[in-house]
Amino acid sequence: MSDATGPALLAPIIAHRGASGDAPENTLAALSLAADHGASCVEIDVSISADGIPFVHHDNKLDRCTTGQGFLCEHSAAELDLLDASKGMPGFEGEPLPRLEAVFDLLEARGLGLNLEIKPREGLEAPTVDAIGALVERRWPSHLPLVISSFSRSSLALSRERIPDIPRALLVGAIPDDWQALVETYGCRNIHCDGSSLTPEQARELRLAGLGIYCYTVNEPELAARLLGIDKETGAQGDTATAAHGIFTDYPKLLAEYLGI
Ligand code: G3P
Numbered sequence: 001m002s003d004a005t006g007p008a009l010l011a012p013i014i015a016h017r018g019a020s021g022d023a024p025e026n027t028l029a030a031l032s033l034a035a036d037h038g039a040s041c042v043e044i045d046v047s048i049s050a051d052g053i054p055f056v057h058h059d060n061k062l063d064r065c066t067t068g069q070g071f072l073c074e075h076s077a078a079e080l081d082l083l084d085a086s087k088g089m090p091g092f093e094g095e096p097l098p099r100l101e102a103v104f105d106l107l108e109a110r111g112l113g114l115n116l117e118i119k120p121r122e123g124l125e126a127p128t129v130d131a132i133g134a135l136v137e138r139r140w141p142s143h144l145p146l147v148i149s150s151f152s153r154s155s156l157a158l159s160r161e162r163i164p165d166i167p168r169a170l171l172v173g174a175i176p177d178d179w180q181a182l183v184e185t186y187g188c189r190n191i192h193c194d195g196s197s198l199t200p201e202q203a204r205e206l207r208l209a210g211l212g213i214y215c216y217t218v219n220e221p222e223l224a225a226r227l228l229g230i231d232k233e234t235g236a237q238g239d240t241a242t243a244a245h246g247i248f249t250d251y252p253k254l255l256a257e258y259l260g261i
């Protein structure tokens with residue numbers, strides 16, 4: 001098992017589901033646009049098809065974002081390959097629901113780091129982690145940063161077994177009272193939390209514990225500046241002792257321009 005410690009660094013600005021404010025979330029188009037907009041890291045959500053192929057998609061069900069219906073995990077990969085994932089985003093018609101493998105190819109070509117969030121359907125944690133682990137071992141370009149996160153505690157535990165050397169992040173809403181025990185239990189180097197509730201005091205404690213801190217989903221420039229400890233008048237980096245290491249945003253270009261980074 002890996003004994004690496006310290007923050008698993010990604011980037012100060014991470015494109016959440018790609019540049020998902022301007023392109024259909026979790027698609028190749030959104031990830032490519034994130035790179036065009038200057039992002040160096042992206043976040044995606046991953047689950048598996050009925051035949052165990054990892055696909056990039058946020059919801060358990062296909063209905064909100066694609067031309068499909070029902071649970072993603074009840075469709076074969078061949079069926080999912082036929083879907084259009086541009087629902088609600090005119091101008092992107094024909095954009096496929098991407099396989100994770102296609103996303104890895106794109107990230108390697110564009111030099112993008114990744115926070116891969118495991119989003120298993122309840123009960124499918126083991127095959128989901130297994131399929132992702134196999135693909136990470138086979139295809140992830142190891143020179144690029146990769147952090148695995150999940151709200152699913154069993155997925156973190158399984159990831160620790162399956163791909164121990166890939167850093168893990170405890171994914172939470174507000175910082176829970178028992179964060180130290182959880183970080184220890186799942187061998188996490190980062191905490192990824194809801195940026196609207198993180199206090200400077202909590203950030204200081206997490207930093208002192210040697211953890212990386214990344215906050216979702218931060219689309220308001222002023223909140224991003226506060227969380228990152230950047231003075232919005234001068235653009236200068238202030239005290240990092242109470243700052244997050246990065247934020248997830250749907251608008252990476254907008255925030256990079258505002259923050260001057
Ligand atoms: O991984 C950070 C963030 O994506 C977690 O929430 O629902 O957007 O996947 P969600």
Ligand code: MG
Nearest residue numbers: 043044045117
């Ligand atoms: Mg996510």
